Amino acid sequence: MRAVVITKYGDPEVLSVVDVERPQPDTNEILVKVRATSLNRADLLQRMGFYPDPFPGTHEIPGLEFAGTIESCGEQVKSFKPGDQVMGIVSGGGYAEYLVVHENQAMRVPTKVSFEDAGAIPEVFITAWDALVCQGNLKSGGWALVHAGASGVGTAAIQICKAIGANVIVTCSSGKRDACLSLGADLAVDYKTEDFVDVCKHATNSHGVNAVLDVIGGEYLNKNVASLALKGTIVQVGLMGGGTTPFNIAALMPKRARLIGTVLRPRPLEEKIAVTQRFINEILPMFEMGKLRPIIDSRYSLEDIASAHRYMETNASTGKIIIDVC
Numbered sequence: 001m002r003a004v005v006i007t008k009y010g011d012p013e014v015l016s017v018v019d020v021e022r023p024q025p026d027t028n029e030i031l032v033k034v035r036a037t038s039l040n041r042a043d044l045l046q047r048m049g050f051y052p053d054p055f056p057g058t059h060e061i062p063g064l065e066f067a068g069t070i071e072s073c074g075e076q077v078k079s080f081k082p083g084d085q086v087m088g089i090v091s092g093g094g095y096a097e098y099l100v101v102h103e104n105q106a107m108r109v110p111t112k113v114s115f116e117d118a119g120a121i122p123e124v125f126i127t128a129w130d131a132l133v134c135q136g137n138l139k140s141g142g143w144a145l146v147h148a149g150a151s152g153v154g155t156a157a158i159q160i161c162k163a164i165g166a167n168v169i170v171t172c173s174s175g176k177r178d179a180c181l182s183l184g185a186d187l188a189v190d191y192k193t194e195d196f197v198d199v200c201k202h203a204t205n206s207h208g209v210n211a212v213l214d215v216i217g218g219e220y221l222n223k224n225v226a227s228l229a230l231k232g233t234i235v236q237v238g239l240m241g242g243g244t245t246p247f248n249i250a251a252l253m254p255k256r257a258r259l260i261g262t263v264l265r266p267r268p269l270e271e272k273i274a275v276t277q278r279f280i281n282e283i284l285p286m287f288e289m290g291k292l293r294p295i296i297d298s299r300y301s302l303e304d305i306a307s308a309h310r311y312m313e314t315n316a317s318t319g320k321i322i323i324d325v326c
Contacts, residue, residue, distance in 0.1 A: 002325075003096035004305050006060040009049030012306035012313075020059050023093075023100045027074040030103050032086060034068040036119030037094035039312050039321040040152070041215075041238060042265060046092075047309065054091035054265070063094020064265060066101075067109055067118035068326075077103045085109040087118045089126060089272065091265055094119075095305065097326055104273040107280050110287035113294065120152070120294035120320035121287070126279050127264055128157035128213065131235040133164065133282075134275070135260050136211030140165030143209040145200055145227055147216045149185060150176035150318040153237065155295040157213050158183045160283070163291040169203060171196050179318045183295070200227040208232060208255075218242035221259075225251045233258045295319030 001022045008014050025031045043062045045051040053060045067087040070080050080086065086106040093099045109118040132138045132146075138161070146157045149170025161168035162184035169187045170180045177188040187203055189196045200209050208229035214220055218241030224234045225248070232255065252259065264272075286292045297317040300308035302325050312321055 001097040002302060003059065003061045003093075004063070004302060006047055006062065009047065012047070012309040014047060015305050015309065017303055017305070018059075020061075020096070022098050025072060025074045025077075025100045027076040028102055028104075029074045029100045030077055030080055030086070030106060031071045031073070031098060031100050032066060032068040032106075033071045033098055034066045034094065034096060034119075034325040036068075036116055036325055037063045037066050037323045038120045038123070038152070039308055039323065040064050040123050041240070041312075043095075044309060044312060051265075055093070061093045061096050063090070063092060063096065063099075063323075065089050065119060065122040066094045066099060067115060067121075068099075071098065073103070079103050080106065085115055085118075087122050088276065089122045089264065095302065095323065095325070102269060102273065105269075105276050107276065107284060110284060112288050112290055116324070117294050117296055117322070120296055120322055123264070124152040124156040124320065125160070125283065125292070125294075126275060127237055128153050129160050129279060129283050130264070130275055131213050131237050131262060132157060132160060132166075132211050134278070135262060136213070136233045136235050138164070138166050138211040142166045142211065143200075143204050143207075143229070144168045145196065145209045145212045145224070146170045146185075147191075147212075147214045147220065148172065148238075148240070149180040149188060151215065152295075152320045153213070153215060154180070155183055155319045156292075158185050159292050163286050167203075169196070169200055169209065176318055197223050197226045204229065211235065213237065215239075216241040218245050221245055221247055222251065225255070225257065225259075228255055228257050231256050233260060236261045237263070297321055299324055
């Protein structure tokens with residue numbers, strides 16, 4: 001099968017499409033013929049050597065999500081059959097024509113979403129929902145602050161907030177404000193010219209926001225605390241702005257607030273299955289109802305994977321960059 005392999009760590013040119021052995025499903029696994037995957041920031045970090053290979057000793061194939069058709073099933077698989085269209089998250093291996101995954105990590109592709117676009121759903125929608133709702137305790141009527149509102153996680157987060165009846169303020173560049181507002185953001189703050197702390201205080205009558213979803217880190221941390229409501233939660237899911245910064249912990253204490261660091265990829269299989277099954281029950285029906293949809297910026301072929309990585313590094317995209325595999 002064709003797959004994108006990291007030949008060494010470095011620039012996008014280290015990604016090479018080669019023929020590798022097709023994986024075989026274990027007793028509780030399904031073999032999926034991948035239709036599409038999509039890019040995530042972790043893919044760029046893995047390519048540069050900053051994210052450990054999840055399957056050492058084999059070909060290093062990136063890719064954290066997929067949509068495809070089941071080719072075959074392990075002997076104990078009960079939930080699916082060959083020919084079913086599924087999507088899901090994986091620790092790696094999404095940039096390939098075939099992959100294997102535990103049956104309980106797979107989700108049926110919603111009928112209201114095109115098969116070609118479904119590969120843009122799993123990673124960002126599970127990440128946004130898990131951060132804001134499961135860990136951030138965001139509820140109907142509450143306020144969320146979402147940084148990088150036009151990113152894949154950001155566009156998913158906006159929709160999830162509105163679907164559960166919450167209010168959402170996002171930060172973004174000026175050229176992406178309209179896109180965020182069109183998805184339902186109540187306010188879109190130009191991070192270069194506006195102070196999101198002031199905007200949050202004004203919008204919430206000085207109460208502050210209940211949950212912050214932050215992919216930036218760095219100097220945003222202290223400002224996130226200043227934006228929080230009493231007993232609010234900051235959920236850190238990325239560090240695009242850096243992982244080290246002076247932090248005034250004294251500002252966190254009187255708010256009785258929480259700062260949570262979280263990642264999806266390194267979680268053990270049992271936790272990934274648990275979050276996937278809860279997502280299936282609570283969020284997947286919203287795609288069928290038309291309340292949620294993947295936001296697609298652009299598409300690339302598997303052979304153009306280096307170009308796709310270069311494009312993502314420009315930060316020009318809004319929503320997801322899809323890789324058409326088969």
